[in-house]
Amino acid sequence: MPQWTHPEQYTAFDNEDQALAFCKDWGLLPQKATKLKTFRYKGQNLDIPCEIVGYADLVFAVIQVGGELHNIHPSYLREMQTAQFGKIKLEEESEASEAGAIASEDQAETSSQSLAEAAPGAPAAASEPPKAKKSADKKTSDKPPAAPVALPEGKVSVEATVAEFASVPNPFSDTDDEVVIFEQITFQHEGTATSLDTAWSSHSMALKKLELQIGDQLSFEAKLVAKKLNKHPVKYKINNAAKITKQNPQ
Numbered sequence: 001m002p003q004w005t006h007p008e009q010y011t012a013f014d015n016e017d018q019a020l021a022f023c024k025d026w027g028l029l030p031q032k033a034t035k036l037k038t039f040r041y042k043g044q045n046l047d048i049p050c051e052i053v054g055y056a057d058l059v060f061a062v063i064q065v066g067g068e069l070h071n072i073h074p075s076y077l078r079e080m081q082t083a084q085f086g087k088i089k090l091e092e093e094s095e096a097s098e099a100g101a102i103a104s105e106d107q108a109e110t111s112s113q114s115l116a117e118a119a120p121g122a123p124a125a126a127s128e129p130p131k132a133k134k135s136a137d138k139k140t141s142d143k144p145p146a147a148p149v150a151l152p153e154g155k156v157s158v159e160a161t162v163a164e165f166a167s168v169p170n171p172f173s174d175t176d177d178e179v180v181i182f183e184q185i186t187f188q189h190e191g192t193a194t195s196l197d198t199a200w201s202s203h204s205m206a207l208k209k210l211e212l213q214i215g216d217q218l219s220f221e222a223k224l225v226a227k228k229l230n231k232h233p234v235k236y237k238i239n240n241a242a243k244i245t246k247q248n249p250q
Contacts (some may be wrong), residue, residue, distance in 0.1 A: 002030045002044045005071040008223060009240050010062045012054040026061065026074035028052075028081075040074075041065050042080040052077075054074060057240055061179075075173035149196060151224045151236075152189045158224070158238070159247075160185040160199065162216045168230045178203035180212065181234055189225060200229045201238035210246050220244040 004166040020036055023029040026073035029037065041050040041063065041128075053069070054062040060071040079085055167176035180203050186197040201207070210216075220241045225236040 001066075002046060002065075004065070004068045006069050006114075007056045007060070007062050007071050010054045010056040010069075010071075011054075012062075012168050022055060022061075023052060026078070028074060030077055038075065039063070041070075041077075043076075047086075057204055058201060059204065073170070073173075075170060124128070125130060139187050148192065149236075151185075153225060155221045155240070155242075156187040156189050157219070157224050158185060158187045158215065158222050158241075159219045160238075162214050162218070163198065164214065165203070165212075166200075166229075166232065169234070179229065181229070181232065182218075182238070185236075196224075196236055197236050198234045199224065199236040200232070200234045201241060206241065206244055210244065211226055212246075217247040218244060219247060 002199045013022070020029065020033065023036065024031055024033065028039070035050075038049050039052065040188055041048055046065075048066060050063040050065045050070075052061055053064050056062055059073070061074045061077060063070050063072055063077070078122060095142060095232035162180060164181040166179050166181055168179060170177045179200050181198060181200045183198050184197050186193055187196075188194075210218075212218075221243050222241040223239045225237050225239055229237070230234050
């Protein structure tokens, strides 16, 4: 059964002209296009028509597939429109399966030859048990691992400081994704303040309008999720930030 990533919040297109403009920016339509076309969703062993109905956080397109709303990266959706999408993966899996079968046959043949060449009646060499690792050589830390932070389900009030601007590879596009890494994050939930060392967010248009610099302090409402940033030791992500305010430096 297909698993859909439903958007918690998204912005629906006001009209076809707005949808057309976004599709051009995402590379889903040529710049000279004058009307939308029917797109195909080819994930999860499916190949069915879908409609682009909006966007989430200016990063993901929101599509409607058979009555279900689904978040998808525009570059991935663009790849799905090619005739070769899915076929390369099937060919690779077939080649890997064939290679595995050949390797198993070679191993079986080698084992048979080894048994045939062994002298009849010769006692089998006793296999030496693997040497036990000395427990004394393995140093363990007395410090217990940090307990995971319990994150609320919905949006919360957040304060954070801009720590770094970075880019991470996007496997579905030739260009990297721009992100903002925050530090000194504090959020309020049910009257309790909780802190996070670091968190990251996509460098959305809303953030770019603020012309952020390292050290800027922000307050906003957002949903916090446990999602590690690729190639960075940042374990939490800030989603759907709204009501963003840059605080005046003290």
